[in-house]
Amino acid sequence: MEASRRRSNRKSRKPSEKVGNNIPTTLCIYEDVVDPDCEELEMNDGVTIINQQNRKLNSDQFDIILENMWNNYFSIEIERKKLFKCIDCLWFDMYMTQETKPKVLNWIKKQDIFSKKYVFIPIVCWGHWRLVILCNFGECIHSETIRPCMLLLDSLNSADPKTIEPNIRMFIKDICREEGKTEIVESLAQIPLLVPKVPQQQNSEDCGIYVLYYINLFMKNAPEDVSISESYSNFMNENWFNIEGLETFWNEIFLCASTNLGQFIFHEVDKYAASGDTTASHRLIRKFVASSSKSIALNTLSHLLSSDVHRYCSLALPMYERITQTTWFTWNSKLISSVIASLEKQGYSDEAQVLISESIQKLEFRNQEIALFYCDLIHVFAKNGLKESVFNYYSQLKELLSGSTSSSLNRKAFEYMISALCTLDLPNDAEEVMKEMNNVGFNPSGFEFRLIVLAYGKSGLFDKMKRVLDQMKISGYVLDTICFNVVLSSYGNHGKISEIVLWIQKMKNSNTPLSIRTYNTVLNSCSTIIAFVQDPKSLPLSIKELMEKLTKDEVLLIRELMDSSVLLEKLEWSSSEGKLDLHGMHLGSVYVILLQWIEELRMRFCCGSWMIPAEITVVCGLGKHSSIRGKSPVKALVSELMVRLKSPMRIDRKNVGCFVAKGKNVRNWLC
Structure with a gap:
């Protein structure tokens, strides 16, 4: 009180x-x-x-x-x-x-x-x-x-x-x-x-x-x-x-205010940058770090490190230096690697080398810790597109481990290098490292295979992608849902809808279950559906209407998706509630699943053999993960469909992330 x-x-x-x-x-x-x-x-x-x-x-x-x-x-x-x-x-x-x-x-x-x-x-x-x-x-x-x-x-x-x-x-x-x-x-x-x-x-x-x-x-x-x-x-x-x-x-307003912190800092930095006053920017950082919690300070540093705007990323080093002086700071290999990569990307190689040397001294020249530090450097260099630095530190890592008997460290070095090369879109080099890995007695895991499959797929090298998939099966790995989704994503990125249909059929023939991520991956590649969800007022309001608007390959694609069990897995049904949870779905998936849901409910209500739940609920969330906080594209799409279909579903007053209606009212609407 x-x-x-x-x-x-x-x-x-x-x-x-x-x-x-x-x-x-x-x-x-x-x-x-x-x-x-x-x-x-x-x-x-x-x-x-x-x-x-x-x-x-x-x-x-x-x-x-x-x-x-x-x-x-x-x-x-x-x-x-x-x-x-x-x-x-x-x-x-x-x-x-x-x-x-x-x-x-x-x-x-x-x-x-x-x-x-x-x-x-x-x-x-x-x-x-x-x-x-x-x-x-x-x-x-x-x-x-x-x-x-x-x-x-x-x-x-x-x-x-x-x-x-x-x-x-x-x-x-x-x-x-x-x-x-x-x-x-x-x-x-x-x-x-x-x-x-x-x-x-x-x-x-x-x-x-x-x-x-x-x-x-x-x-x-x-x-x-x-x-x-x-x-x-x-x-x-x-x-x-x-x-x-x-x-x-x-919790929502807590996060909302935390987001405004970044706006405030960047606003002040812009003001000082316009006047050329770097001293004032550093003074602001000093006061900010001194007055902030660990999570807030590190989160702001992360934003500075990920920025492509020079006046922001140039402040990453002075902020990091201030953070190291706080009582709560502990040295972290991944964090310092990110700062070093940011400096390299800005062309401050000398400053980056100073931090690397200080880190090695901090680790007291213990080879195992230094090797793990180099692994983190390789990973972050790759994320920032620093190809030369990746190869440089991989060579140093191999030299460091040349006399090591630690199998886990040697395996980790191979894994990080394969991942880095795939990030740099160099799948041929990654495959060579994987062969080297195999030759020295380390069997590649399914993760390394999937990385190379994805890298070839992104580059449109589908014959090589399929060759690696064959090698994966020969090595004893079963193609699971994740691997199939990687393949579907690769074909989707290049607009090959007919190939997507064939691979979905392969999933079914191998009894590999489809997932919501499969829906997201596939429907994000369907240009007609993407165009529809960007303009919800033009959405076809039934599966039949939708099929009439799609291309031949897209029709086959939707039929293959509808023939899966994904909707039934997302639909809960009991005497008290029939609930559809849309969490994790992209807009294209939400649209198609909702049309399927309407058909499924119509069948259940009209056939007379299914119980009628007391309440029907569609969970769409509050927009926590959208680019504009509190603005849920999923909720807006669901609302548009419900209004145009004259549905009895309304936003729940107790939970504005849900649409609800009495089961009998939904039955009367559909039947």
Whole structure:
């Protein structure tokens, strides 16, 4: 319940104290590691560090999280978002203080809040967070249909929420008076303050998180045209959400704010780069590393290392050097190898050699550790396309191991080199290394064979690919689903649909099961289906319609997929629920599987021999892994299909990553 207060300089903060491009002047950074000595740190540059397990939100933290949510998290349409307004969480508290009261009323007047249908007023009072929502205050007070009202949402109703009603009414009355809303001022006593029975917090700390979740769900579920005083109980009640949904939301906004960390750092780097001030960039890195958790610092370093923009990747070394000075740092072969490869790629070979020499000294010239370090170097050099460095360190690795009796190290050296050569698109060289490996007594594993198969396939060298597959079988390896998917991917990359059909038939003839990855691999190669899912409004709405739009080879391909058991493996069926889980599917797979699912349900419901589940569910997820957080392409595609097919399936209010409907309603729809 307690919301710890840290007023500091925010007492005089005005609403204009923000920068453009959705990047806050104060950035909230979350930690996933608890620092027992410090719950919160603040850098001189205004970066607030909060650890995720500290659930007591003070006003700084609440306001920053809300800003991140508003700018980056909410997955609602822009037009709908225009219905809402949220005022600063400190303004109610500041209004209650006589010296700041006029300032607050002046700031609110500039916000023109009554132009919005709904206005959120977060309140922290006596160490507890509540939410007031003003509804329809722009409407006529005497309207017969849409009338103003106020909602008070409290996650701790036992604390008697209405104890602050007089203060709320006084606050609203003064705002209306300041804005010239005479009608509301005179009639405010007749505008009800309603207290819905909303889900209650389970501990003494989560009130701020509940208020944020109330805002999130209200923006998604609130009606646009119906008077909220008559209809709020239809969705805002004790069963509005469950604790699992709340925890998912907390984790989501945690990740959302962490993502904004990178935006903040890169924004500042761009600013200093424009002025040519490298000293300022290094000072920013020093402060950032000193104030960040291990996971945040390493994650940001990873972004710098993977960037192709020089002004970013050039900061990888100074950030790494700062990280090595932290108390939590431990030397890591893979991390230092990535830094060295980044330097080599930028042309800083001398600096890279210095780090290599320091690493060898760090390992105290122990050959086994140095060999593993060289393996990591070879791997990262290959990923960065540094062919010469790969061959150079492979030669050094072979020389280092020339007198070694360790079979595991020698095998590992061969494995890393084969992988590196395949990454560099040099399958012929990789095959030669594999022959050398075999000649010295190490039998290649199925993994090495698959790497070379993939490398030949990527290059379009299909005869050589098939030759390696034959060698793989001669060596005693069975072609499994993974290996077949590699082959299908190779043909798909070159648009050879007829070959894909033949290899799917080979999978079936060898009793090798198809998987969701098979669907993804194959349908990503089907140009007609890819074009359809990029423009969902043009999607054919049945298997029959789809087949009429496809090429001859694509028709054969879809038939082979539909003849597999993949859909049945993803479909759960019981008296309580019939559930289709779309996790792991690419858009083309989602589309085809949904059309199959509709046909399967129609057959089950209409034949009369299958039980009718109480509820039908389609799980599509929340868009955690999409390029734009909170924007799920899968969910958008499912929604478009459901609307165009006039399906009874609707987004689940308790889990917005699912579509649900009663089983009987789905049966009536399909039959």
